[in-house]
Structure formats: C-alpha cells, structure tokens
Amino acid sequence: MIPLAIPNLAGREAQYLQECVTTNFVSSVGPFVDRFEKELAEKVGAKFAVSTSSGTTALHLALTVLGVGHNDLVILPSFTFIASANAISHCGAKPWLFDVDPNSWTISVAQLEQALAEKTRVESGRVIHKMTGQRVAAIMPVYTLGTVPDMDAIRKLANKYKLPVIADAAAALGATYHHDHIGGLAEMTAFSFNGNKIITSGGGGMIVGNDETLMKKAKHLCTTARVSEDYLHDQIGFNYRMTNIGAALGCAQLELLDKFLNKKREIAAKYRAAFASFSDVNCFPMPSWAESACWFSGVVLGEKWEVKKVCEQLKTNGIAARPFWMPIHLQPPYARALKESFTVTESFWRGILTLPCSTSLTGQDQDFVIQKLQNILQEG
Ligand SMILES: *Cc1c(COP(=O)(O)O)cnc(C)c1O
Numbered sequence: 001m002i003p004l005a006i007p008n009l010a011g012r013e014a015q016y017l018q019e020c021v022t023t024n025f026v027s028s029v030g031p032f033v034d035r036f037e038k039e040l041a042e043k044v045g046a047k048f049a050v051s052t053s054s055g056t057t058a059l060h061l062a063l064t065v066l067g068v069g070h071n072d073l074v075i076l077p078s079f080t081f082i083a084s085a086n087a088i089s090h091c092g093a094k095p096w097l098f099d100v101d102p103n104s105w106t107i108s109v110a111q112l113e114q115a116l117a118e119k120t121r122v123e124s125g126r127v128i129h130k131m132t133g134q135r136v137a138a139i140m141p142v143y144t145l146g147t148v149p150d151m152d153a154i155r156k157l158a159n160k161y162k163l164p165v166i167a168d169a170a171a172a173l174g175a176t177y178h179h180d181h182i183g184g185l186a187e188m189t190a191f192s193f194n195g196n197k198i199i200t201s202g203g204g205g206m207i208v209g210n211d212e213t214l215m216k217k218a219k220h221l222c223t224t225a226r227v228s229e230d231y232l233h234d235q236i237g238f239n240y241r242m243t244n245i246g247a248a249l250g251c252a253q254l255e256l257l258d259k260f261l262n263k264k265r266e267i268a269a270k271y272r273a274a275f276a277s278f279s280d281v282n283c284f285p286m287p288s289w290a291e292s293a294c295w296f297s298g299v300v301l302g303e304k305w306e307v308k309k310v311c312e313q314l315k316t317n318g319i320a321a322r323p324f325w326m327p328i329h330l331q332p333p334y335a336r337a338l339k340e341s342f343t344v345t346e347s348f349w350r351g352i353l354t355l356p357c358s359t360s361l362t363g364q365d366q367d368f369v370i371q372k373l374q375n376i377l378q379e380g
Contacts (some may be wrong), residue, residue, distance in 0.1 A: 002093070002369060004320040005296065006194040008360040009249075011085035011256045016248035030244025036251050037206065043254065044069075044173070045181025046189070046208035048215035050222055053193025055170040058205030059087035061176075062188040063138065065218045066164040068093050072137035073129055073338065075163075078327040079345045084168045085328045085337075093137060095341040096129070097329050097380040101365055102347075104287040106140050106149030111340055113157055120161075127161050132338065138164045143172035143182070144285060146198070146264075146293030151177060166190065170205075171295035173198040174261040178289055183208045193250055198293055199257055200266065201250035231317045252298040255358075261293060261313045263359040267366060268294040271355060272372040275299050278377060282351075296324070297357040299373075300348055307353050308375055317372045324352040 011302075020026050033051055041049035052058040068074055070092035076084055078097040085095045098115070098180030099108045120127050120136055127136040139158055141149045148169075158165045165224075167185060169175070170192035175182055183189055188209045193201035194348055209215050225237030253260075272283045286292060298321075301307055307323045314321040327345050328334045 002319050002356045002365050003358055004322060004354060004356055006358045007195050008358060011252045013249055013252040018254045020245050020248050020339060022329055025244040028241035028243055032244045032247035032251050033242055036247040037064055039207055039254055041208050044183030044208055046183030047210045048212060049206050049208045050215060050218045050242045050249060052205040052222060053242060054203055055190060055194060056083040056087055057240040058190035058207045059168060060090045061218055061222055061238065062166045062190055063087060063091050064221060065214055066138055066166060067186060068137045071134055073134045074137055075139040077142050078329045078342055079105060079325060079349060080328060081325055082328065082331055084140060084142055095328060095337050097341060099342045099344050102344050103285050104149055105144040105285055106147060109150055109153040115340055116157060116161055122178060125162065127163060138146040138166055140166045140168055142168040143175060146172045146175050146288040147329050148175050148177040148182055171197050172293050174257055175293040176291045184210050187211060198260060198295060199253035200247040204246045204250060208266060224317040236241050264294040267357050268297045270366055271297050273324045281377065296354045298354040300351040301353055302351065307351060310353055313376050314372060318371050319372060320356060321335045322354050324354050
C-alpha cells in the first residue's frame with residue numbers, strides 16, 4: 001500500500017531518542033524541550049515558543065491566554081479540522097463560522113468584514129454580536145493545507161475591532177507570507193506535530209508569539225500554573241507539556257524541515273502538472289501572496305465523480321487516498337453553531353481527493369498513483 005501521509009524518520013531520531021533514555025530525561029522537562037522551542041521559534045521568526053502535548057491543546061492554551069471564555073464567540077472558517085472548533089469549545093466559547101475564499105480556501109475576508117460591520121456593535125471596547133448579545137472574543141484564521149490567508153487584511157480588521165488573532169497554523173510549518181516568516185502574523189500562532197503533519201514529534205504542538213507577557217502566561221498555564229516547588233498554584237492551569245521524548249523527535253525532524261518542504265512542494269507541483277489538462281479536475285488553490293507548505297496534495301473532482309468511489313478504486317490498486325475535512329457546520333456537535341453562508345465551501349469540499357504525499361514518497365510511486373488516477377478518471 002502506498003500510504004497517504006506518514007512520518008519520515010530519516011535523520012537523527014534514533015540517536016536523540018537514545019539520548020533521552022541514557023540521560024534519563026524522558027518526561028516533561030529536559031534539554032530537547034528547550035532546544036525544540038528555541039529552534040522552532042527561530043525557524044518561524046518568532047521571539048518565544050511554548051511546546052504542548054498536541055496542536056489542539058496549543059490552540060486551547062492560546063485561546064485561554066488571550067482571554068476567550070464562557071459563552072464568547074470566536075470567528076472561525078467552517079472549512080477546517082474539527083480540532084479548531086473543539087479548542088474553542090474547550091474554553092466554553094462557541095465558534096462563529098465563516099465561508100472561505102475560493103483562491104486560498106482560507107477565511108473569507110470580505111464576508112468577515114461585512115459581518116463585523118453589520119452584525120456586531122462595539123460597546124465599551126467590546127465587540128458584541130447584536131442578535132445573540134454574545135461577546136466576539138477573537139479571530140482564528142486557519143492556514144489551510146499550509147497556506148497563509150491574506151493576513152494584512154485580517155490584521156486590519158482585528159486592529160479596527162481590537163480583536164486578538166490566534167492563527168491555527170497546525171499544518172503550515174515552513175509556509176511563508178510575502179516571502180517572509182509567519183511566526184509574527186498573529187498574537188499567537190499554533191502548530192501541530194501530529195504524525196501526518198509537516199514534521200512530527202510523535203504527537204505535540206507549539207505556540208509561538210512575540211509578546212513576552214502573553215507567552216510567559218502560556219508557559220505558566222501549560223505547566224499547571226505552578227508558582228513554586230512547594231505545590232503552590234495560583235490559577236487553574238493545565239498539564240499540556242510536551243515530553244522530552246517528543247521534543248527529541250521534533251528536534252531531529254526540524255533538521256530535515258527544509259528537505260521535507262522541498263519534497264512536499266515537488267509532490268504538489270507534480271500532481272498539479274499531471275491533472276492540469278483534465279477538464280472538471282481542479283488543483284488546490286495557490287494564492288500569490290503566500291508560499292504554501294503543501295501539507296496535503298490532491299485534486300478537486302467535479303460533480304460527475306464520487307470521491308469515495310474513486311478512493312475505493314485507488315485502494316484496490318494499493319494506493320491510499322481519502323476525502324478531506326467535512327466542514328464544521330455539517331458536524332453534529334456544531335449543527336447549531338452561529339454561521340454565515342457557505343457558498344464557496346459547499347462548492348468544493350465534497351470534491352476533494354487527497355493523494356499520497358509523504359515526504360518519503362518515491363518518484364516511481366507518485367508516477368504510479370498519477371497513472372492509476374488518470375486511468376480511473378478517463379474511464380469515469
Ligand atoms: C492537525 C490539525 C489540528 C490539530 O492538531 P493535533 O496535534 O492533531 O491536535 C488543528 N487544526 C488543524 C487545521 C489541523 O490540521
């Protein structure tokens with residue numbers, strides 16, 4: 001079976017893991033934790049980083065530090081992984097769901113601008129959603145598939161309404177925005193190192209940011225809000241720490257990041273070229289302002305094809321392929337969430353077919369995938 005997106009442990013992973021065992025640093029403190037935070041912050045151009053147990057806990061921690069609480073609304077594109085919405089729910093808050101732009105699959109700035117203008121009012125510095133009376137507490141753009149949205153426009157709106165921005169950059173490590181780093185585009189930016197992401201720490205996450213006070217708060221809450229060695233805790237904190245074992249993997253993986261990014265982009269370009277001439281088959285969008293990390297690769301099939309059926313046909317040829325995120329507004333736990341219209345999201349999400357894109361994918365295997373899919377599409 002040619003897998004969809006699996007870890008590629010091609011560097012010093014075994015050596016660093018052995019080091020954890022030899023030095024007895026296997027738990028939530030250790031030299032690799034500090035090193036991974038420092039090196040990742042540098043890599044994305046941020047001053048500070050706090051490592052966490054997952055991307056989801058990174059988002060929950062960031063939202064909490066930025067003051068998102070009970071019954072607040074957090075602006076979120078519906079086209080995202082359910083963890084983005086869950087992190088909001090874990091704060092006791094609710095997502096306010098938006099459509100995406102067709103040219104980036106990231107939150108629709110036009111819809112956001114209009115909704116903020118028409119559906120909210122500012123009341124002693126707080127943004128209040130008129131119909132429900134709920135406070136709008138933050139904006140959470142998602143860097144979909146590794147693509148950064150039009151953050152200049154989002155920042156402008158955030159500044160106008162004095163709303164903090166938490167970027168869900170779970171799968172966007174290595175992406176750039178106007179040829180620049182992405183670590184400072186939001187108050188806090190969260191990454192994931194789950195097994196299928198750009199790099200992995202087994203499981204884990206990281207928040208980066210430039211505001212020292214906020215980031216210190218994040219570190220404090222992440223480590224049970226411990227004040228001193230004598231078990232004094234000044235808040236209800238979390239145990240969201242990354243282990244030294246995870247960070248050891250992460251450090252080894254980070255050394256391979258540039259190689260992985262080249263490979264991810266090469267895979268995406270090859271699929272793009274292979275299906276360019278197919279009518280009714282589209283590629284994932286690539287806006288001009290951002291270079292995507294190309295987390296997942298694939299195609300968007302027109303309505304005459306059924307993605308699940310194509311996946312089955314690929315599977316019988318030994319190829320793992322899958323549909324992609326079902327939007328949040330269609331998920332049972334969020335069926336009653338506050339929402340805008342989803343004209344764009346509804347027009348493409350059912351057609352998405354993700355294809356093998358592990359960084360260990362050989363050229364020969366990718367050629368095989370392309371050939372089989374071309375055959376299936378030509379027949380269908
Ligand atoms: C993977 C992912 C997450 C969650 O990260 P975990 O480490 O799996 O908790 C959140 N948001 C997006 C967009 C993701 O792709």
